[in-house]
Amino acid sequence: MQIAGEQLASRLWVGTGGLPSLAAVRAVVAAAEPGLVTVSMRRTSDTGEGSLLDTLRATGVPLLPNTAGCRTAREAVFTAELAREALGTSWVKLEVIGDETTLLPDVVELVEAAETLVRQGFTVLPYTTADPVVALRLVDVGCAAVMPLGSPIGSGRGIADPHAIEAVRAAVDVPVVLDAGIGTASEAAQALELGCDAVLVATAVTRAEDPVGMAGAMRLAVEAGALARQAGRIPRRTAARASSPTRGRVAL
């Protein structure tokens, strides 16, 4: 798949938040073989997290900094500017959160931040609600993709409203990346079957009983979902339809 003219190696993107060690980060990325890896931008301290960057750079997977935790357009723009400076990438997963309980996007602030960042030359990938009208607004201001949520961040409830995801897919002509809510591999496959171009998973992998095992499952699920989408599912029918021929049955 391509975003803003860049070819990405996989339709699976992974977040690193929640893993207990850098060794675990390394193992998960190796198993997932992701197209992008997300990171957050936080104050430095003496805990040696600088080596996270070394660990991720060694994998060769491109980094996608996020603006997680930002509550206003101004904060998000500032965080994106810091990320560009620290990581040398103008790509940003833009998050502007409305409240701490639901972690749902504040779409008014989001569109404003997106517009500002696009003007500053960023490649903006906004985390947004599964709403085709908002998605169109984000594309109008120049976003390179849209990232609708399946269900709230970290909830593991899967794709709460598949029709809304299909509506977003139908509304925009940029890549659609399902972000948030995925709990297990079948839900990642479903996102691709619904027409998403990629899936971002974090908690579903990092807090699984076996993160490396789940990372591998997600890799295969996303591949399966993309192949199924391409192959075309059968229409749903009310009545049954036999697949074995009715002619030539034995007589009793």
Next chain:
Amino acid sequence: MKVHVNGEPRELPGPVTVQALVPDGRGVAVAVNGTVVRAAAWSVTTLGEGDRIEVVTAHQGG
């Protein structure tokens, strides 16, 4: 000279540059009073009394 680095008060011996504050700047971004200072300008940007400095890098995230 007193400044704030990542929200913590810090006493500096006198006027110092951003470069002196962040000797190993790999993977790090610096902002002074809410404005990002590009790495190329670290050696010529001198910190002043009461400056609020943010030093950030990549952490695990989703």
